[in-house]
Amino acid sequence: MTTSSHDALFKALSDPTRRAIFETLCSGGEQTVGGLTAQFHISQPAVSKHLAVLKQAGLALDRHEGRQTHYSAQLQALSPLLDWTHQMKRFWESRFDDLEDLLKRMDQ
Numbered sequence: 001m002t003t004s005s006h007d008a009l010f011k012a013l014s015d016p017t018r019r020a021i022f023e024t025l026c027s028g029g030e031q032t033v034g035g036l037t038a039q040f041h042i043s044q045p046a047v048s049k050h051l052a053v054l055k056q057a058g059l060a061l062d063r064h065e066g067r068q069t070h071y072s073a074q075l076q077a078l079s080p081l082l083d084w085t086h087q088m089k090r091f092w093e094s095r096f097d098d099l100e101d102l103l104k105r106m107d108q
Helices: 003-014 016-028 033-040 044-056 075-107
Strands: 060-065 068-073
Touching (some): 003 044, 003 075, 016 033
Antiparallel strands (some): 060 068
């Protein structure tokens, strides 16, 4: 995954409404734009824009059935986020271990 796709993933999840829509797709399964509009009490164009950002980031997939479009969450798209958080965890654990060593040496 490239830096720009990482940026798209973080940008997509930075908006609270988009996160809530993604969480709804994760927990509630496939949803139509109309169903999401009713749940979030925002306009259909706003829901569609949020879904477009989620789709661009790879977090949502659309499926057309007649005149309706159904959206589903793509959980595997979270892999780069999980990788990044693991890297940051290792980084900070190492820093805290170094700090602990320093404090022990200072106490002696």
